[in-house]
Amino acid sequence: MSETKKFMYINRHAPHGTVYAHEGLEVVLIGAAFEQDVCMAFIGDGVFQLKQDQDTSEAGMKNFSPAYRALGDYEVNKLYVERESLQERGLSEADLMPLTWEDEDDDWAEKPSIRVVSRAEMSDLLEEQDVILNF
Amino acid sequence: MAFELNGKTYETDEEGYLSNLGEWNSDVAAYMAKEDDCDLSENHWEVINFLREYYDEYQIAPAVRVLTKAIGKKLGKDKGNSKYLYELFPYGPAKQACKYAGLPKPTGCV
Numbered sequence: 309m310s311e312t313k314k315f316m317y318i319n320r321h322a323p324h325g326t327v328y329a330h331e332g333l334e335v336v337l338i339g340a341a342f343e344q345d346v347c348m349a350f351i352g353d354g355v356f357q358l359k360q361d362q363d364t365s366e367a368g369m370k371n372f373s374p375a376y377r378a379l380g381d382y383e384v385n386k387l388y389v390e391r392e393s394l395q396e397r398g399l400s401e402a403d404l405m406p407l408t409w410e411d412e413d414d415d416w417a418e419k420p421s422i423r424v425v426s427r428a429e430m431s432d433l434l435e436e437q438d439v440i441l442n443f
Numbered sequence: 444m445a446f447e448l449n450g451k452t453y454e455t456d457e458e459g460y461l462s463n464l465g466e467w468n469s470d471v472a473a474y475m476a477k478e479d480d481c482d483l484s485e486n487h488w489e490v491i492n493f494l495r496e497y498y499d500e501y502q503i504a505p506a507v508r509v510l511t512k513a514i515g516k517k518l519g520k521d522k523g524n525s526k527y528l529y530e531l532f533p534y535g536p537a538k539q540a541c542k543y544a545g546l547p548k549p550t551g552c553v
Contacts, residue, residue, distance in 0.1 A: 337550045341506060371502070378501040381509045 313438040314345045319354035320442065324369045329357045332443030333375060340382040347386035348379075349430060355393045358404040358422065373405070380409030385421045392427045448474050460542050464498075467545030475543050479534065483543070486522075487531055493517060494544040504549040507537040 317336050321328040336348060350358060357376070364371040379385070387407060394400060407421040425433065434440065444455045448470060454462035459475065461467055472491060476483045483491075493514060497505055505513065507525075515523015522528075528536035537549040 334550055337503065337506070341508065374500060374502045378503055378505065378509070381505065381513060 312343070312345050314347075314436060315339070315439045315441070316347050316349055316434065316437040318349045318351060318440060318442045319357055320352045322353040322356040323359075323362065323373065324364055324367055328443045329354070330370075330372050332441075333372065335441070335443070336379070336384055337375075337382055340384055346384050347388060347433070348384065349433065350387065350389045350393070351430065352390075352393050353397075355389055355397060355399060355404075358387070358389065358407070359399070360403060360405050376405060377407060379407065380421055383409070385409035385419070387422045388430060388433060389422055389424050390427055390430050391424050394424065446474070456548075458542075458548065460548055461545040464545050464547075467495075471545060472543040479539070481532075481539075484531075487540075487543075489518060489522075490514065490528070490531060490536065490540045491544045494540055494546060498544070498546050504541045504546040505537065506549055507535065510537050510540075510549075 317332060317339075319329060319332055323329040336346065340346060357373070359373075362371055362373040379387070389401075389404065394403075401422070401424050404422055408418045409421050410416045411419055444457060444459065445452050446455065447453070451466075453466055453471060456462060459478075461471065473483055476487070481487075494504065494510070497510075497513065507528075511523055511525060511528060513523075514528065517523075525536075532539040541547070541549055
């Protein structure tokens with residue numbers, strides 16, 4: 309068995325104007341099968357991807373945002389959101405989707421997946437990773 | 444690609460997955476199954492209906508590992524295992540059941 313690596317997927321784009329967010333999410337879901345230590349980071353306009361109550365009907369795009377709620381099923385349960393990026397855009401944690409995962413080892417207790425971290429903490433997290441993929 | 448059923452034409456992709464999810468109905472599922480020499484039983488429908496609900500909620504078709512786990516939670520351990528699901532859908536539970544359910548091909552491992 310090969311060694312588990314720490315993977316971070318960084319999301320920097322708003323969700324519906326380009327394909328970065330949707331394609332990036334697909335890569336995370338596909339990559340989840342490889343059972344690595346996976347986390348996601350949301351920086352800059354990327355924080356908009358987790359915004360609650362997205363409505364794309366006027367934009368003519370598929371609203372794929374409910375798929376973030378499936379990440380817990382795929383055992384992707386570390387979603388780091390940069391606090392400064394939220395603040396710069398007039399957002400707070402309360403504006404984000406309440407994403408959770410179920411801990412199999414703790415009687416399927418529901419636990420939050422989103423962790424709001426400071427820019428300095430984000431920098432430390434990046435430092436820890438073996439592989440970083442940018443979207 | 445496309446097929447005709449009850450006087451209506453249904454568009455599919457090159458692997459036979461329905462192009463327009465909104466056009467799905469139970470006759471479509473039965474027709475697709477028949478093409479694969481598969482008669483849909485109540486157990487098949489349980490999985491197909493589960494997948495349609497999952498898609499409705501999350502907007503994705505689950506990978507097989509996720510499907511197996513979720514079925515186990517909803518319908519019990521005797522159904523949430525690969526053996527049971529592969530007996531129902533020998534071409535791969537996620538792949539084949541998603542097709543009959545009118546969903547796109549699953550994201551990730553099928």
